[in-house]
Amino acid sequence: MAHPSFLDKTRIYVQAGNGGNGSLSFRREKYVEWGGPNGGNGGVGGDVILVADQNLTTLLDLTYRPHFTAQSGDVGRGWDKHGRAGENLTIHVPVGTAIYEDGNLVVDMTEIGQTIVIAHGGRGGRGNASFKSTRNTAPKIAELGEPGEARTLDLELKLIADVGLVGCPNAGKSTLLSRISQAKPKIADYPFTTLSPNLGVAKFGDKTFVVADIPGLIEGAHSGKGLGTEFLRHIERTRVLVHLLDVSGFSGQKPYKAYQSITKELALYSKKLAKKPVLIVANKMDLTDSKDELKTLRKKLKGKKILSISAVTGEGLKELTEAVVKMLEKAPKEIDVVIPKAPEVHKFHFADEFFIEKEEEGFRVKGKKVERLFSMTNFEQPQAVTRFQNILKKMGVEKVLERNGVQPGDPVFIGNSEFIFEPGAFVPMRRYHRDD
Numbered sequence: 001m002a003h004p005s006f007l008d009k010t011r012i013y014v015q016a017g018n019g020g021n022g023s024l025s026f027r028r029e030k031y032v033e034w035g036g037p038n039g040g041n042g043g044v045g046g047d048v049i050l051v052a053d054q055n056l057t058t059l060l061d062l063t064y065r066p067h068f069t070a071q072s073g074d075v076g077r078g079w080d081k082h083g084r085a086g087e088n089l090t091i092h093v094p095v096g097t098a099i100y101e102d103g104n105l106v107v108d109m110t111e112i113g114q115t116i117v118i119a120h121g122g123r124g125g126r127g128n129a130s131f132k133s134t135r136n137t138a139p140k141i142a143e144l145g146e147p148g149e150a151r152t153l154d155l156e157l158k159l160i161a162d163v164g165l166v167g168c169p170n171a172g173k174s175t176l177l178s179r180i181s182q183a184k185p186k187i188a189d190y191p192f193t194t195l196s197p198n199l200g201v202a203k204f205g206d207k208t209f210v211v212a213d214i215p216g217l218i219e220g221a222h223s224g225k226g227l228g229t230e231f232l233r234h235i236e237r238t239r240v241l242v243h244l245l246d247v248s249g250f251s252g253q254k255p256y257k258a259y260q261s262i263t264k265e266l267a268l269y270s271k272k273l274a275k276k277p278v279l280i281v282a283n284k285m286d287l288t289d290s291k292d293e294l295k296t297l298r299k300k301l302k303g304k305k306i307l308s309i310s311a312v313t314g315e316g317l318k319e320l321t322e323a324v325v326k327m328l329e330k331a332p333k334e335i336d337v338v339i340p341k342a343p344e345v346h347k348f349h350f351a352d353e354f355f356i357e358k359e360e361e362g363f364r365v366k367g368k369k370v371e372r373l374f375s376m377t378n379f380e381q382p383q384a385v386t387r388f389q390n391i392l393k394k395m396g397v398e399k400v401l402e403r404n405g406v407q408p409g410d411p412v413f414i415g416n417s418e419f420i421f422e423p424g425a426f427v428p429m430r431r432y433h434r435d436d
């Protein structure tokens, strides 16, 4: 099970369905000149949903087709007919995929069948029937559907291997992998032969385990030296590490020194790595000086268990796989805890419903409620504009703007539109276009 062109990162674009527009319609009946309003509501847009699927092992399918759009809701119609909801769109990702947006972790898809709505469909706009009141018995107002959420997501699939092979370049990691599994990694007598991780499935008796062979580590790997960091994260989720040491003396580096520097690198990279159970393995025992070097190493490591093998002749490999299986039986299963991110704190946060930001050219009103109200208002309808202005006023947007020094005539931005501030009103400057 070799992964020669191992692919574990991709970017996708998801767009939830827009809500359908509400309908503006009046009953027309014989003998009744003006019937009541009967415009139905628009349907809600479909969500984009992610599901962790154990049958997938790469992100390849998503790379070929990175745009995903859920269905929009239908528009409402006269005779109180509501629009149909848009269908959800489900995207399957491999178990173990981490989802990021703007560099922040959104969710870790670690469990089989784990499901998350990653982009919410827009609300359907209300039709004019639902605006009927005693004060306004013939409302000429219908909301637009709310646009569905759109997100750009970075997906990262961490290799889920049981065992991570670590060691200096040239220690014989790839050779070992090729001997205990079907994998056929590149092997050569120079450092950094392995450029990206190789996976292999090893067996002992009826037990199997997945081994990840990563590029050799050097001092400073945790801070990006060599090929280090890029690949250390691949072994962060392994349950056991095999630390391979070249004891032949040919490398020029003493095995104990190599052991120390790699152990230090792992600890500097993450606490998680530092805590993993490690099996120390001396390799290249077929070479002449190896026995002496191993003796010295044993002394320095004072009683720590060290297995000795030759990845080339196969000596000691059975004992090695057996020891790994035993360690895996004892090692706890990885339990991933998803820590929810603390919500971002904005500077001018006055209320949950909205906040004001000073921009170069004027002020911007932000916030879920305000932005939703904005996107669902049809600015072609005078009654809708009045309603928009009234709601902003009731929410206290005007007061807060004034406290921040807004003057009559100043531009105020909401969503993709500009308004001119006047006491008691936000006068829309430009027509609002759905596709701006």
Ligand SMILES: Nc1nc2c(ncn2[C@@H]2O[C@H](COP(=O)(O)OP(=O)(O)OP(=O)(O)O)[C@@H](O)[C@H]2O)c(=O)[nH]1
Binding pocket: 167, 168, 169, 170, 171, 172, 173, 174, 175, 176, 186, 187, 188, 189, 190, 191, 192, 193, 194, 195, 214, 215, 216, 217, 283, 284, 285, 286, 287, 309, 310, 311, 312, 313
């Ligand atoms: N004599 C002898 N040579 C070995 C043994 N294991 C590996 N080698 C040799 O050591 C060299 C490096 O082996 P690799 O398996 O490529 O080493 P690696 O640790 O994967 O190296 P990088 O990928 O560069 O980090 C090759 O020439 C192998 O043939 C062994 O047990 N005995």
Ligand SMILES: [Mg+2]
Binding pocket: 173, 174, 175, 186, 187, 193, 194, 213, 214, 215, 216
């Ligand atoms: Mg290698």
